[in-house]
Amino acid sequence: MSETPKTDHAYDGIEEYDNPLPGWWKWLFIASIVFCPFYWVFYHSGTKGRSLEDSYNVALAENTRLQFEEIGELKLDGPTIARFMGKDSWVKVGEAVFRANCVSCHGREGEGKVGPNLTDDFYKNVAEIGDIGLVIANGAGNGAMPKWSNRLHINEMVLVSAYVAKMRGNNVDGRPTEGRQIAPWPDVPADDAETTEGGEGEEADAEGPA
CATH class of the missing domain: 1.10.760.10 (Cytochrome c-like domain)
Structure with a gap:
């Protein structure tokens, strides 16, 4: 029997292991979201020569x-x-x-x-x-x-x-x-x-x- 902790979620008897995403992955995801508006403004704001x-x-x-x-x-x-x-x-x-x-x-x-x-x-x-x-x-x-x-x-x-x-x-x-x-x-x-x-x-x- 696995000793991996489980979450409190259960769907039709199906339980979910508590395996959170690594911290580096979460921060990378957050950084990409923060980066997106700056990228859009620089490359897609209509300024000629940047696209x-x-x-x-x-x-x-x-x-x-x-x-x-x-x-x-x-x-x-x-x-x-x-x-x-x-x-x-x-x-x-x-x-x-x-x-x-x-x-x-x-x-x-x-x-x-x-x-x-x-x-x-x-x-x-x-x-x-x-x-x-x-x-x-x-x-x-x-x-x-x-x-x-x-x-x-x-x-x-x-x-x-x-x-x-x-x-x-x-x-x-x-x-x-x-x-x-x-x-x-x-x-x-x-x-x-x-x-x-x-x-x-x-x-x-x-x-x-x-």
Whole structure:
């Protein structure tokens, strides 16, 4: 028979041992409660730059800046967009920009919501690959597509353009076709195609981000 003392509590014949929590645990619990309001005031009082989201955005911007140092400032034109379509590691950066800014209108996979489907061969404001960058930079449809030149770095616009161009042909079910069918994109030059496992091609002059 256990000699451990019991409390006076009994429920349907079930008794409770008197095993109080250690003092250090109680004080730790009390300290965490006292700490909470100070933490909330410091990080969640609306002061800019203190939240975890702000810290993440600063770190992300710094990382992006370091990546862009590898390729310099790009030119927002058709040949540059076509060249970066062949660099899978940089296209992933464009995908991140798309996921952060474009899914509310175009859908996560480019299937179209408010904005048109980006995965078919029909376009409303694009006749050639360079027009993708112009639409992103300047907007279209009398503001229905907002301009992003005042919110995105030019390299981000080039890379997201390359990602959008690469979506073509996926034919994801979504909004029906809109606009007119246009000619295929130009082929990516062999020396600009990024080497992938089991694939061909040589690494271009600009390496992908680490």
